[in-house]
Amino acid sequence: MQYANSVIDLIGNTPLVRLSRTLDLPETASDGPLVLAKVEYLNPGGSVKDRIATRMIEAAEASGELQPGGTIVEPTSGNTGVGLAMVAQQKGYKCVFVCPDKVSVDKRNVLKAYGAEVVVCPTAVAPEHPDSYYNVSDRLASQPGAWKPNQYANPHNPRSHYETTGPEIWEQTEGKITHFVCGMGTGGTISGVGRYLKEQNPDIQVIGADPAGSVYSGGTGRPYLVEGVGEDFWPDTYDRTVADRVIEVSDADSFAFTRRLAREEALLVGGSCGMAAWAARQVAHELAAEGRTDAVVVVLLPDSGRGYLTKIFNDDWLAQYGFASGAQADQRTVGEV
Ligand code: PMP
Numbered sequence: 001m002q003y004a005n006s007v008i009d010l011i012g013n014t015p016l017v018r019l020s021r022t023l024d025l026p027e028t029a030s031d032g033p034l035v036l037a038k039v040e041y042l043n044p045g046g047s048v049k050d051r052i053a054t055r056m057i058e059a060a061e062a063s064g065e066l067q068p069g070g071t072i073v074e075p076t077s078g079n080t081g082v083g084l085a086m087v088a089q090q091k092g093y094k095c096v097f098v099c100p101d102k103v104s105v106d107k108r109n110v111l112k113a114y115g116a117e118v119v120v121c122p123t124a125v126a127p128e129h130p131d132s133y134y135n136v137s138d139r140l141a142s143q144p145g146a147w148k149p150n151q152y153a154n155p156h157n158p159r160s161h162y163e164t165t166g167p168e169i170w171e172q173t174e175g176k177i178t179h180f181v182c183g184m185g186t187g188g189t190i191s192g193v194g195r196y197l198k199e200q201n202p203d204i205q206v207i208g209a210d211p212a213g214s215v216y217s218g219g220t221g222r223p224y225l226v227e228g229v230g231e232d233f234w235p236d237t238y239d240r241t242v243a244d245r246v247i248e249v250s251d252a253d254s255f256a257f258t259r260r261l262a263r264e265e266a267l268l269v270g271g272s273c274g275m276a277a278w279a280a281r282q283v284a285h286e287l288a289a290e291g292r293t294d295a296v297v298v299v300l301l302p303d304s305g306r307g308y309l310t311k312i313f314n315d316d317w318l319a320q321y322g323f324a325s326g327a328q329a330d331q332r333t334v335g336e337v
Contacts, residue, residue: 006090007044011054012164014042016172016298021264022257023281029288033178033295035280038169041269041304045082046110048165048302052188053083055160056149057091066147071096073146075137078107079228079303080151085114096146098137103227107307123223127233151186152235161192169193169298170200179205179287181280181299183229183272184216184246187238189300194242208246209279217248225251225321226271228302247279252323254278255312258305259325262313268305271312276300 004010016036023035040048060066071094072084081097088095095116099108100123108118119140121133129135141148151157169177180197182190194206213222214230221232234240258274261267269277280299287295311317315325 008054008087008090010044011050013168014038014040019265022260023284025284025288032293033284033287033297035284035297035299037267037277038298038300040300040302045086046304047079047082048189049079050083051160051164052151052157053080053087055156056154057087059156060147067145071146073137073141073148075133078103081111081116084149085111085116089115096140098133100133104307104311106310152237157186157188157237158192161189162196165189166193166196170197173296173298175200176296177204177298178295179207179283179297181207181209181276181283181297183209183276183302184238185229186235191237191239191242195239205244206242207279207283208243209249209276210246211275212248212250217246226254226275229272229275247282249275249278255318255323258312262305269301270303270305270308273301
């Protein structure tokens with residue numbers, strides 16, 4: 001019989017799938033470059049963050065920071081929370097999550113469904129404000145039995161990608177990867193994967209994708225709507241030496257491309273995936289123009305589109321922010337059917 005003892009054992013080993021129609025490459029590029037998406041929504045908690053959740057919890061158990069019956073407290077935009085809630089539930093810990101109000105209600109309800117508690121904080125306050133989600137989580141984490149994984153500073157965040165995501169990509173591409181494209185929130189994914197890949201082959205180009213306005217692409221932290229990526233500060237988990245280049249992507253391009261991925265590649269993924277894949281498409285066009293048919297570009301897609309059905313996949317929500325919804329399927333009213 002083939003089965004896992006717990007969903008925890010199903011984390012990682014996500015597949016690569018070729019992107020085709022959305023790349024819009026010229027006919028001359030039919031032999032390459034090859035663009036492959038690493039589909040992280042196939043993790044049991046639905047995102048790349050399952051990987052860091054297991055690794056951070058196991059490390060805290062080993063160091064004694066997390067004791068039996070303890071409470072995990074974390075400020076999270078949802079995905080890290082799901083990973084932590086899933087692993088914590090299986091291991092018998094309580095969870096309290098603190099998240100900004102821009103996080104979709106769908107995402108918050110997922111955390112509650114796993115049995116976690118959710119505290120919502122205003123986005124429109126500075127990080128040093130007592131109601132900021134950083135400060136609220138610090139107060140909760142100072143209570144007895146509480147442990148804060150702190151994904152923005154925990155070395156086991158990038159390490160989990162150095163030990164799992166990076167080696168998977170290297171093996172799946174049989175060492176042929178030439179470019180790695182990835183969005184950056186905590187920077188854990190790009191730092192861990194990028195370091196591992198460059199150790200295997202220093203010629204591999206590591207390319208960050210960043211929302212316009214975020215510090216990673218030279219912005220001041222000006223607000224943007226894409227969730228889970230971009231920062232207004234430099235997290236400890238981000239290794240500034242690893243990215244060879246950062247491509248800035250607008251919310252409009254991120255959302256339009258997220259919708260194209262669903263409609264043309266049948267990949268129902270989140271907005272940060274559209275952002276990263278848009279940057280990968282740009283890289284592929286540059287490579288095609290240089291005749292680099294040998295190039296193998298891997299882009300990491302962190303989560304599923306299910307959490308954004310009322311936002312990115314909702315025409316009214318897009319229109320409210322002045323974004324075009326792109327080509328629509330024909331809609332008929334009941335009377336017309
Ligand atoms: N996309 C989404 C949807 C995320 O939740 C995150 C994590 N904040 C990222 C991308 C970025 O990953 P990382 O924190 O490893 O940079």
